[in-house]
Amino acid sequence: MVLIALGQMRRRPAAFVGLAVALFLAIATLTLFGSLFAADVTTPASVRETTAGPGLMVIAGAFGEIAVMVAFFVVVNALGFALRQQHHELALLRTIAATPRQARRLVRAQVFTTTLLMAAPGWVVGVATARRFLAELQRLGVAAPGVRVPVIPAPLLVALAATLAVGLAASAAAARRISRIAPAAALTASSTEHGRTGTPRRLAGIGVLVGGALLLRLAATRPPEQADKAGQAALLGSLVLLIAVALMGPVAARVLTTALGAPVRALAPGAGWLADANLRGYARRLSSAVVPVALLVGLSGTMLVMTSTAEHAANSTATSVTSATDVWLRQAELALLVCFAAVSTLNTLVAVTAERRREFALLRLVGATRPQLMRMLTVEAVLTTAVGVLLGAAVAGAASAAFSTAVTGSPMPSVPVVACWFIVAGAALLTVPGILTTGLRAVNGPAAELVGGGRD
Structure with missing residues (x-):
């Protein structure tokens, strides 16, 4: 199934560019704030207390709450369009005996593969942005000079797991319609639009x-x-x-x-x-x-x-x-x-x-x-x-x-x-x-x- 997913991505790369960019931004954002949390946790209390203020973890949490939600919103939106551009192909697969479960597995494989491809660049950009963010907070005097962003895998793993969870959940919802209707109806539905909102x-x-x-x-x-x-x-x-x-x-x-x-x-x-x-x-x-x-x-x-x-x-x-x-x-x-x-x-x-x-x-x-x-x-x-x-x-x-x-x-x-x-x-x-x-x-x-x- 992964090989079929890769074949689809190579055949229609334009359909996955937007999804890849959205996943990259989501992973980078989660890595950014995860790295700031890790910097606060790994810093000794004696160093953190040298600066008055709400603390790096509080600032990162307040700053990142809305950003992470928007990132996931963008991922869900981009995934919907990536699948929409493949609607015809998925419908054709249904007409040649592909089961609904196989169609859903193909979609999950595409999301999983694209997320893994974006993991490394997202981690690099996220860590670099976290360091720049921390440096600016230190310049403003609300973060202690001794705080450092640690290079550890935990923020990336959390970012990867959260992004995958959102992507797979969104893919399940997006693929549900094409996988549950009859094959002939799926082919017809791929080029039509329902007139009413359910x-x-x-x-x-x-x-x-x-x-x-x-x-x-x-x-x-x-x-x-x-x-x-x-x-x-x-x-x-x-x-x-x-x-x-x-x-x-x-x-x-x-x-x-x-x-x-x-x-x-x-x-x-x-x-x-x-x-x-x-x-x-x-x-x-x-x-x-x-x-x-x-x-x-x-x-x-x-x-x-x-x-x-x-x-x-x-x-x-x-x-x-x-x-x-x-x-x-x-x-x-x-x-x-x-x-x-x-x-x-x-x-x-x-x-x-x-x-x-x-x-x-x-x-x-x-x-x-x-x-x-x-x-x-x-x-x-x-x-x-x-x-x-x-x-x-x-x-x-x-x-x-x-x-x-x-x-x-x-x-x-x-x-x-x-x-x-x-x-x-x-x-x-x-x-x-x-x-x-x-x-x-x-x-x-x-x-x-x-x-x-x-x-x-």
Whole structure:
């Protein structure tokens, strides 16, 4: 089974690039914080006590909690698209007598192999980043000069085990649909999309939404002196709300696209009408493209607005060292979260657009030209960006309001308008060129051959 998995990976390396990058980032992140924990544990108490402050383990735990959750979110998303790009091949295997168990074993073997390939580079980058992180904390005076990051296998083994556990669990869920239906139906399902969101998924989305609201309420009720706890609860609440967006994405995307589609059809009657029809007709595909954009905007927007609000409400008795440390930690966490969200956005958009080669070929056969298809894709890219930005902004607004209520007593946070526009511009620069670049490649080639041969 491992040999078959390797053959699939060699045949379609593009399907596994995004998954490999996501697994690499997850292993590196877990190794980073595991190494910091190990540095704190292996340092004598007499050395740790030479510096006042919360301690390296507390800082690493508070810093890494959200980053690790986002890393796993990105891994699950990337794995789903890696399997989606192989849906046709897995369906063919089912038609030639491959059992559901064999299909699931093949998927597990791919995840296991890719994770092992990313283990060594992830460990190297994780340890190097941990040393840089510790050096910066020592420069700021919140970590003792004598603390060192030990080169031991424990952080890597923990990172590898946790990443494998998440990857295998996600692969089991992703492969369940293709492995449980009849072989002929599996082949048909590989090129179709269900029109409705299932009841279990809707119920799960509602439950997660309620959980996110409770976390924001918890953040809003923290006293001002517990601003750090309020910030962690608000940031965690924003991530939970984004998971709810992922679960309820098709419904939310269809509603927003319907609202935005009317002016688009009026401004661009031809390409706008076709793009709007495509997005509303394939709400699940649109949701897949929108969620990572919302993740990017929601998390980065929440971090920026919370940081601005905290700076405006800062206690005048805070020491300059504490203030500098807080600012640096927030900037480092923001950079890490943006990196994860950007990887997820690019991977998803490239995968979603690349798998539409047959659709584009059919449109060309009925008379659409390449320039017309590119205009349609441009409108789709703009609409996708707008829907993702709106969903992310709604999450960031709710989380920031909860944090502001705890810190200032008012639900109106301090919004850095210029920085927020940079986030929107960054989302657009990732989304629109990503879709158009992949789309330009997807619309090329002989249309009749692509339609007849199915997926390339």
